[in-house]
Amino acid sequence: MLTVEGLRSAYGRIEVLHGLDLEVKSGEIVTVVGANGAGKTTLLKCLSGTQPVTAGEVHFRGDRLTTVPAFKRLKRGLSQSPEGRQIFTNLSVEENLRLGAFLFTDDRVERDMEDAFEMFPILREKRNLAAGGLSGGQQQMLAIARALMGRPHCLLLDEPSMGLAPLLVAQIFDVVTLLRKRDVTVLLVEQNAFGALRIADRGYVMETGRITMSGVSGDLIADPRIREAYLGL
Ligand code: ATP
Secondary structure (H helix, E strand, O other), rough: OOEEEEEEEEEOOEEEEEEEEEEEEOEEHHHHOOOOOHHHHHHHHHHHHHOOEEEEEEEEEEOOOOOOOOOHHOOOOOEEEOOOOOOOOOEEEEHHHHHHHHOOOOOHHHHHHHHHHHOHHHHHHOOOOOHHHHOOHHHHHHHHHHHOOOOOOOOEEOOOOOOHHHHHHHHHHHHHHHHHHHOEEEEEOOOOOHHHHHHHOEEEEEEOOOOEEEEEEHHHHOOHHHHOOOOOO
Protein backbone atom coordinates (compact mmCIF):
# COMPACT_ATOMS: atom_id res chain seq x y z
CA MET A 1 0.00 0.00 0.00
CA LEU A 2 2.72 2.45 1.04
CA THR A 3 6.38 2.16 0.09
CA VAL A 4 9.21 4.48 0.97
CA GLU A 5 12.58 4.15 -0.73
CA GLY A 6 15.78 6.03 0.05
CA LEU A 7 13.88 8.89 1.70
CA ARG A 8 15.97 11.89 2.68
CA SER A 9 14.83 15.16 4.19
CA ALA A 10 16.47 18.23 5.68
CA TYR A 11 15.70 21.37 7.67
CA GLY A 12 17.75 24.00 5.87
CA ARG A 13 21.16 22.45 5.33
CA ILE A 14 20.83 19.92 8.12
CA GLU A 15 19.75 16.52 6.87
CA VAL A 16 17.62 14.64 9.45
CA LEU A 17 16.43 11.63 7.40
CA HIS A 18 19.33 9.82 5.79
CA GLY A 19 17.76 7.41 3.31
CA LEU A 20 14.86 5.47 4.81
CA ASP A 21 13.25 2.38 3.33
CA LEU A 22 9.98 1.06 4.67
CA GLU A 23 6.81 -0.62 3.55
CA VAL A 24 3.26 -0.84 4.87
CA LYS A 25 1.04 -3.51 3.35
CA SER A 26 -2.71 -3.26 3.07
CA GLY A 27 -4.46 -4.11 6.35
CA GLU A 28 -1.32 -3.96 8.48
CA ILE A 29 -0.56 -1.97 11.58
CA VAL A 30 3.08 -1.00 11.27
CA THR A 31 4.93 1.01 13.88
CA VAL A 32 8.06 3.14 13.76
CA VAL A 33 9.55 3.42 17.22
CA GLY A 34 12.47 5.53 18.31
CA ALA A 35 13.68 8.06 20.82
CA ASN A 36 12.80 11.73 20.93
CA GLY A 37 14.43 13.47 17.96
CA ALA A 38 15.04 10.32 15.88
CA GLY A 39 13.08 11.84 12.99
CA LYS A 40 9.73 10.05 13.31
CA THR A 41 7.59 13.18 12.96
CA THR A 42 9.67 14.36 10.01
CA LEU A 43 9.06 11.00 8.33
CA LEU A 44 5.29 11.36 8.74
CA LYS A 45 5.41 14.93 7.46
CA CYS A 46 7.25 13.73 4.35
CA LEU A 47 4.52 11.13 3.83
CA SER A 48 1.62 13.56 4.31
CA GLY A 49 3.35 16.14 2.09
CA THR A 50 3.98 18.87 4.63
CA GLN A 51 7.77 18.49 4.59
CA PRO A 52 9.76 18.39 1.35
CA VAL A 53 11.92 15.37 0.57
CA THR A 54 15.38 15.93 -0.84
CA ALA A 55 15.80 12.44 -2.29
CA GLY A 56 13.97 9.14 -2.48
CA GLU A 57 10.48 8.07 -3.44
CA VAL A 58 7.08 7.59 -1.81
CA HIS A 59 4.47 5.39 -3.50
CA PHE A 60 0.92 4.91 -2.28
CA ARG A 61 -1.57 2.48 -3.80
CA GLY A 62 0.38 2.34 -7.02
CA ASP A 63 0.86 6.10 -7.47
CA ARG A 64 4.04 8.09 -7.07
CA LEU A 65 3.34 10.60 -4.28
CA THR A 66 6.79 12.08 -3.80
CA THR A 67 5.94 15.50 -5.23
CA VAL A 68 2.14 15.43 -4.86
CA PRO A 69 0.80 18.29 -2.65
CA ALA A 70 -0.63 17.48 0.78
CA PHE A 71 -4.33 18.03 0.01
CA LYS A 72 -4.15 15.68 -2.97
CA ARG A 73 -2.61 12.98 -0.77
CA LEU A 74 -5.63 13.36 1.50
CA LYS A 75 -7.92 12.88 -1.48
CA ARG A 76 -6.09 9.70 -2.36
CA GLY A 77 -6.73 8.34 1.12
CA LEU A 78 -3.57 9.07 3.07
CA SER A 79 -4.47 10.96 6.21
CA GLN A 80 -2.47 12.11 9.23
CA SER A 81 -3.49 12.54 12.83
CA PRO A 82 -0.79 14.97 13.93
CA GLU A 83 1.41 15.01 17.02
CA GLY A 84 -0.16 17.07 19.78
CA ARG A 85 -3.66 16.34 18.41
CA GLN A 86 -4.17 19.86 17.01
CA ILE A 87 -7.92 19.84 17.37
CA PHE A 88 -9.86 23.11 17.22
CA THR A 89 -10.45 23.77 20.90
CA ASN A 90 -13.06 26.52 20.44
CA LEU A 91 -15.18 24.43 18.10
CA SER A 92 -17.55 21.71 19.27
CA VAL A 93 -16.73 18.03 19.01
CA GLU A 94 -19.19 17.71 16.13
CA GLU A 95 -17.72 20.69 14.28
CA ASN A 96 -14.24 19.17 14.59
CA LEU A 97 -15.55 15.95 13.08
CA ARG A 98 -17.25 17.81 10.23
CA LEU A 99 -13.98 19.57 9.43
CA GLY A 100 -12.41 16.13 9.02
CA ALA A 101 -14.98 15.50 6.27
CA PHE A 102 -14.32 18.76 4.42
CA LEU A 103 -13.59 16.88 1.20
CA PHE A 104 -17.08 15.43 1.05
CA THR A 105 -20.60 16.79 0.61
CA ASP A 106 -22.47 13.50 0.21
CA ASP A 107 -24.90 11.74 2.57
CA ARG A 108 -22.18 9.43 3.77
CA VAL A 109 -20.84 12.19 6.03
CA GLU A 110 -23.75 11.67 8.46
CA ARG A 111 -23.19 7.91 8.41
CA ASP A 112 -19.47 8.37 9.01
CA MET A 113 -20.32 10.61 11.96
CA GLU A 114 -22.58 7.89 13.38
CA ASP A 115 -19.74 5.38 12.92
CA ALA A 116 -17.40 7.73 14.77
CA PHE A 117 -19.88 8.03 17.65
CA GLU A 118 -20.29 4.27 17.75
CA MET A 119 -16.56 3.82 17.94
CA PHE A 120 -16.15 6.57 20.55
CA PRO A 121 -19.41 6.83 22.57
CA ILE A 122 -17.90 9.57 24.75
CA LEU A 123 -17.73 11.83 21.69
CA ARG A 124 -21.47 11.41 21.15
CA GLU A 125 -22.09 12.43 24.76
CA LYS A 126 -19.96 15.53 24.29
CA ARG A 127 -20.80 16.31 20.66
CA ASN A 128 -22.07 19.84 21.36
CA LEU A 129 -19.37 20.82 23.84
CA ALA A 130 -16.20 22.73 23.02
CA ALA A 131 -13.43 20.28 22.18
CA GLY A 132 -11.06 22.19 24.47
CA GLY A 133 -13.05 20.91 27.46
CA LEU A 134 -12.29 17.26 26.68
CA SER A 135 -9.67 15.35 28.64
CA GLY A 136 -6.36 14.54 26.92
CA GLY A 137 -7.46 11.00 26.08
CA GLN A 138 -10.79 12.20 24.72
CA GLN A 139 -9.04 14.81 22.59
CA GLN A 140 -6.82 12.09 21.17
CA MET A 141 -9.92 10.04 20.33
CA LEU A 142 -11.40 13.10 18.63
CA ALA A 143 -8.20 13.59 16.61
CA ILE A 144 -8.36 9.98 15.41
CA ALA A 145 -12.11 10.18 14.73
CA ARG A 146 -11.61 13.41 12.79
CA ALA A 147 -8.92 11.77 10.65
CA LEU A 148 -11.30 8.85 9.97
CA MET A 149 -13.95 11.29 8.70
CA GLY A 150 -11.59 11.82 5.73
CA ARG A 151 -12.19 8.13 4.78
CA PRO A 152 -8.53 7.20 4.70
CA HIS A 153 -7.16 3.97 3.30
CA CYS A 154 -4.10 4.56 5.43
CA LEU A 155 -3.86 6.57 8.63
CA LEU A 156 -0.60 8.10 9.81
CA LEU A 157 -0.68 8.38 13.60
CA ASP A 158 1.91 10.54 15.33
CA GLU A 159 2.47 9.66 19.00
CA PRO A 160 -1.17 9.12 19.98
CA SER A 161 -0.14 8.05 23.49
CA MET A 162 1.90 11.19 24.18
CA GLY A 163 1.12 12.89 27.48
CA LEU A 164 -1.59 10.44 28.54
CA ALA A 165 -1.94 8.59 31.84
CA PRO A 166 -1.14 4.84 31.59
CA LEU A 167 -4.78 3.73 31.64
CA LEU A 168 -5.61 6.08 28.78
CA VAL A 169 -2.54 4.98 26.85
CA ALA A 170 -3.90 1.42 26.92
CA GLN A 171 -7.29 2.70 25.74
CA ILE A 172 -5.77 4.59 22.83
CA PHE A 173 -3.78 1.56 21.71
CA ASP A 174 -7.02 -0.47 21.88
CA VAL A 175 -8.65 2.11 19.63
CA VAL A 176 -5.84 1.73 17.10
CA THR A 177 -6.46 -2.02 16.92
CA LEU A 178 -10.14 -1.31 16.16
CA LEU A 179 -9.05 0.45 12.96
CA ARG A 180 -8.06 -2.94 11.59
CA LYS A 181 -11.73 -3.96 11.55
CA ARG A 182 -12.52 -0.85 9.53
CA ASP A 183 -10.04 -1.77 6.81
CA VAL A 184 -7.84 1.17 7.70
CA THR A 185 -4.14 0.47 7.36
CA VAL A 186 -2.07 2.19 10.04
CA LEU A 187 1.44 3.60 10.26
CA LEU A 188 1.94 4.40 13.94
CA VAL A 189 4.88 6.45 15.14
CA GLU A 190 5.61 6.09 18.86
CA GLN A 191 8.12 6.68 21.61
CA ASN A 192 6.17 4.13 23.66
CA ALA A 193 7.86 1.20 21.93
CA PHE A 194 6.34 -1.55 24.06
CA GLY A 195 2.74 -0.37 23.68
CA ALA A 196 3.15 0.18 19.94
CA LEU A 197 4.93 -3.11 19.22
CA ARG A 198 2.32 -5.03 21.20
CA ILE A 199 -0.47 -3.97 18.83
CA ALA A 200 1.50 -3.76 15.57
CA ASP A 201 2.13 -6.53 13.05
CA ARG A 202 5.59 -5.27 12.21
CA GLY A 203 7.91 -2.58 13.44
CA TYR A 204 10.86 -0.45 12.44
CA VAL A 205 13.35 1.03 14.87
CA MET A 206 14.59 4.48 13.97
CA GLU A 207 17.75 6.10 15.33
CA THR A 208 18.99 9.55 14.26
CA GLY A 209 17.34 9.49 10.86
CA ARG A 210 18.05 5.87 9.97
CA ILE A 211 16.17 2.58 10.26
CA THR A 212 18.42 0.37 12.35
CA MET A 213 16.20 -2.69 12.82
CA SER A 214 12.95 -4.03 11.46
CA GLY A 215 10.85 -7.15 11.76
CA VAL A 216 7.74 -8.84 13.04
CA SER A 217 6.71 -7.15 16.29
CA GLY A 218 7.02 -10.31 18.39
CA ASP A 219 10.61 -10.76 17.23
CA LEU A 220 11.46 -7.15 18.01
CA ILE A 221 9.95 -7.38 21.50
CA ALA A 222 12.03 -10.51 22.11
CA ASP A 223 15.26 -8.98 20.81
CA PRO A 224 17.70 -8.28 23.67
CA ARG A 225 18.93 -5.02 22.09
CA ILE A 226 15.40 -3.66 21.86
CA ARG A 227 14.52 -4.88 25.31
CA GLU A 228 17.43 -3.03 26.80
CA ALA A 229 17.35 0.17 24.74
CA TYR A 230 13.61 0.73 24.30
CA LEU A 231 11.61 -1.46 26.63
CA GLY A 232 13.60 -0.96 29.82
CA LEU A 233 13.57 -4.71 30.41
P1 ATP B 1 9.70 13.75 18.74
O1 ATP B 1 9.26 12.50 19.36
O2 ATP B 1 10.32 14.72 19.69
O3 ATP B 1 8.69 14.40 17.83
P2 ATP B 1 10.92 12.73 16.39
O4 ATP B 1 11.54 11.37 16.36
O5 ATP B 1 9.56 12.85 15.82
O6 ATP B 1 10.94 13.31 17.83
P3 ATP B 1 11.60 14.91 14.67
O7 ATP B 1 10.65 15.84 15.32
O8 ATP B 1 11.28 14.41 13.31
O9 ATP B 1 11.91 13.67 15.61
O10 ATP B 1 13.02 15.62 14.64
C1 ATP B 1 14.17 15.07 13.98
C2 ATP B 1 15.32 16.05 14.04
O11 ATP B 1 14.97 17.22 13.29
C3 ATP B 1 15.63 16.55 15.45
O12 ATP B 1 17.02 16.68 15.55
C4 ATP B 1 14.96 17.89 15.52
O13 ATP B 1 15.63 18.75 16.39
C5 ATP B 1 15.05 18.39 14.09
N1 ATP B 1 13.90 19.25 13.73
C6 ATP B 1 12.60 18.93 13.83
N2 ATP B 1 11.81 19.93 13.37
C7 ATP B 1 12.65 20.93 12.98
C8 ATP B 1 12.47 22.22 12.40
N3 ATP B 1 11.24 22.71 12.14
N4 ATP B 1 13.59 22.95 12.13
C9 ATP B 1 14.83 22.46 12.37
N5 ATP B 1 15.07 21.24 12.90
C10 ATP B 1 14.01 20.48 13.20
